[in-house]
Amino acid sequence: MQFKKITIIGVGLIGGSIGLNIKKRHPRTEIVGVTAHSKTLRAALRCGAVDRGTLDAKESVVGADLIIIATPVDRILKTLRKIMPKVKRGCVITDVGSVKGSIVGDAERLAGNKASFIGSHPMAGSEKRGIDEAKSGLFKGTPCIVTKTSRSDREALKKVRDFWKDLGSDTYVLSPEEHDEHISKVSHLVHIAAATLCLTTDTSSLKFASSGFRDTTRIASSDSKLWIPIVLSNRLNVIKDINRYIAELGQIRSIIASNDGTRLRKKLLKAKAIRDNFEVT
Amino acid sequence: MQFKKITIIGVGLIGGSIGLNIKKRHPRTEIVGVTAHSKTLRAALRCGAVDRGTLDAKESVVGADLIIIATPVDRILKTLRKIMPKVKRGCVITDVGSVKGSIVGDAERLAGNKASFIGSHPMAGSEKRGIDEAKSGLFKGTPCIVTKTSRSDREALKKVRDFWKDLGSDTYVLSPEEHDEHISKVSHLVHIAAATLCLTTDTSSLKFASSGFRDTTRIASSDSKLWIPIVLSNRLNVIKDINRYIAELGQIRSIIASNDGTRLRKKLLKAKAIRDNFEVT
Numbered sequence: 082m083q084f085k086k087i088t089i090i091g092v093g094l095i096g097g098s099i100g101l102n103i104k105k106r107h108p109r110t111e112i113v114g115v116t117a118h119s120k121t122l123r124a125a126l127r128c129g130a131v132d133r134g135t136l137d138a139k140e141s142v143v144g145a146d147l148i149i150i151a152t153p154v155d156r157i158l159k160t161l162r163k164i165m166p167k168v169k170r171g172c173v174i175t176d177v178g179s180v181k182g183s184i185v186g187d188a189e190r191l192a193g194n195k196a197s198f199i200g201s202h203p204m205a206g207s208e209k210r211g212i213d214e215a216k217s218g219l220f221k222g223t224p225c226i227v228t229k230t231s232r233s234d235r236e237a238l239k240k241v242r243d244f245w246k247d248l249g250s251d252t253y254v255l256s257p258e259e260h261d262e263h264i265s266k267v268s269h270l271v272h273i274a275a276a277t278l279c280l281t282t283d284t285s286s287l288k289f290a291s292s293g294f295r296d297t298t299r300i301a302s303s304d305s306k307l308w309i310p311i312v313l314s315n316r317l318n319v320i321k322d323i324n325r326y327i328a329e330l331g332q333i334r335s336i337i338a339s340n341d342g343t344r345l346r347k348k349l350l351k352a353k354a355i356r357d358n359f360e361v362t
Numbered sequence: 363m364q365f366k367k368i369t370i371i372g373v374g375l376i377g378g379s380i381g382l383n384i385k386k387r388h389p390r391t392e393i394v395g396v397t398a399h400s401k402t403l404r405a406a407l408r409c410g411a412v413d414r415g416t417l418d419a420k421e422s423v424v425g426a427d428l429i430i431i432a433t434p435v436d437r438i439l440k441t442l443r444k445i446m447p448k449v450k451r452g453c454v455i456t457d458v459g460s461v462k463g464s465i466v467g468d469a470e471r472l473a474g475n476k477a478s479f480i481g482s483h484p485m486a487g488s489e490k491r492g493i494d495e496a497k498s499g500l501f502k503g504t505p506c507i508v509t510k511t512s513r514s515d516r517e518a519l520k521k522v523r524d525f526w527k528d529l530g531s532d533t534y535v536l537s538p539e540e541h542d543e544h545i546s547k548v549s550h551l552v553h554i555a556a557a558t559l560c561l562t563t564d565t566s567s568l569k570f571a572s573s574g575f576r577d578t579t580r581i582a583s584s585d586s587k588l589w590i591p592i593v594l595s596n597r598l599n600v601i602k603d604i605n606r607y608i609a610e611l612g613q614i615r616s617i618i619a620s621n622d623g624t625r626l627r628k629k630l631l632k633a634k635a636i637r638d639n640f641e642v643t
Contacts, residue, residue, distance in 0.1 A: 204572035224570050253570065266563050267571035271578050276633035277614055278555055281607045282547050287640050289505050289534065290548035291485035294640070296577040297552050301637040305630035309623050316618050323615045326562045327608050333558055334604045337597050342590050349586035352557035356582040359568050359575070 082107035082247070083240060084173075088145040090115040090138050090160055092125040094207060095177045096151030097215030100130030102248050105217045115141045124212045139167045147173050147244065148196075154178040155310035161191045161198070172196040173237045175244075177203055179264065181228050181257035183314040189232045197237030200228035200257060202264065203250055208302040218249070225250035226264075228257045265318035270326060272308060273319065276301040363388035363528070364521060365454075369426040371396040371419055371441055373406040375488060376458045377432030378496030381411030383529050386498045396422045405493045420448045428454050428525065429477075435459040436591035442472045442479070453477040454518045456525075458484055460545065462509050462538035464595040470513045478518030481509035481538060483545065484531055489583040499530070506531035507545075509538045546599035551607060553589060554600065557582040 087103065089096045092114040100112050114131030115138045116122045122134035135141045142148050142164045150157050157176050168174070174196050178184055185200040192198035203225040207214060225245040229238055242252045255263070279301045282290075312319055336344045368384065370377045373395040381393050395412030396419045397403045403415035416422045423429050423445045431438050438457050449455070455477050459465055466481040473479035484506040488495060506526040510519055523533045536544070560582045563571075593600055617625045 223572055263567040263570045266567045267575045271575050273614055274555060274559055275578050276630055277610045279633040279636040280610050286544040286547045289544045291504055293581045294548045294552050296580050297556050298637050299577050300574045301633045305627050309626050312618060313621055320615055320619055323611055327611055329558045329561050330604055330608055333554055334601055337593060338601055340594055345590050346586050349557055352560040352582045355560040356579050
C-alpha cells in the first residue's frame, strides 16, 4: 500500500467497505474513520473497518497521505472546506460521489496548491446503506471512474487509480463532464425509471407481482436523501435522458398500438442484444 | 394428488418445473410430456420431469384427467383445437399463459361441454427458458392467478386452484379481464420499461454500468418470441399503462427541471414505500 495513513470521512457502505478491504490486505496501513454519529463509529471499530474513529473531521486528517471523502454528495465540498486548514501539504484527496461536474472543479480550487484533489466514483453501491452493509469485496470487478482535468496532478491521478485497482475495481479515466453524461444513462435515469415504475403501479396489483417486478424496481428502495442531490446536481443530463427514454417509450407504444409484431420484435431483440452483452459481477 | 394422469403440453421452464414438482412429491401420478422437439423430450425424460414423452399432442391427452397447456401464448388455442377430439369427457384443462382475456373465452367455447377449461397464470417465470432451467421449487411462494368466468365449472376451478396450491403457489381467483389489467402493470409494462431502458442507453456507456443497471434491465433478456404475443394481445391495457408511465416520468422531469428537492423527495419516498412494502421470494 502506497499510503501510510488514510482518513475515510463517512464510514457507511462505501467508506466502510474501503476500510475493510484495506485492513484485510494491508494491516499496517493506518485507517482513521470519521462519522457524524458515535454509534456508527463503534460499529466501524467493531467490524475492523478502521483503526481509530473520531467525530472530528478536522483532527482526523492530520498527517494523512490519502483522504477519502465518502459522504453524501451534498456534503463533499463542505467537508473539504472544513478539513483543508489541517490537510498535510502534498496530500491526495478523493471522494466517492455519484456526480462529478458539480464537485471536481470546486474541489480542485479548494485543494489549491496544498493538496491534490482527484474525483472518484466507484460504481459499487446498493439500495442498502450503512456500515452494517459494508463488505471487503464490494469493489471486486466493478467499474470505478477517476476524473482527469487540466488541473489534475499526474502523479496523484496515478495514485488514486492504483488505489482503486488495488481494491479490485476496473478503473476508467474520464473528464467530470464525460462522467456525468455516462452515469446519467446507466445510473441516474435507471433510478428514475425504477422509482417511476413503482409510482405507476396500483398498490392493488402488487400482490400479483413476481421476480421481474422485484428486480426491475429494486433500486427504488434506495435512500432518497442520497439520491436527491445526485439527480438534481446532474439535472441537465438527467432531463435529456428522461426525454430520450420517453421518446423511446412513445415509439414502442406506437408499434404496440399498430399491432406490429415485426417491428416490436426488432425493438425487443435489439434491447436483448444490448442487455446480453452487458456483464457485471 | 387428485389427478391420476396429467398431460403437460410444452415442457419448457414452466411445464418442466410442474413435472419435476409433481414427480418429486407424487411419484405415482403419471405424467406425459409433449414437446415439439425430440431433444427437449429426451432432456425432460432424463431429468425426470415426465414419465413418458411424445411429439404427438393428440395421442398424449388420451385418458388424461388434467391437461396443462404450457406453450407460448400464441399457440394455446391452436393446441386446444388440436387435442379436443381426443380429450376424455370430464377432463380439466388449464394453461399457464401470461394473458387471459384473449384466451379464456375462446378456450371455454372450444372445451364445450366435454371438458372444463380454467385459465391459470403462475407468476413464476424468468428471463431464461427451456427444460434445462426447470426446477421443482419454481412455484414456491409465488402468485398464481386462476380465472373465473360465468362459464367456469366450480368443481374444476377448485381442482385447478388446489393443484397450484399443492405446487406451493399463492392462488388468486380473478376474471380474465381483471387478470390482464393487473398483469399489464406488474409485468407487461415492466418488460417494456426494462427493454426501453436498454434501448435508451448508449452502448459506450454500458461499461460503466453496475448492479443497479443489471437488475433493472434483467428481464430485457427475455425471449422476444414469447413476449411479442403477450404484449400485443394485451395491448389496450399495455398502452394505457405506458401512457400512465410516461405521464409520471413527465411529472418527475418537471420537478427535476425546477430543481425542487422537496417535491422530488416526496416522489422518491412514495416510490420507496411502495417498493419496500413488496416482498417476494
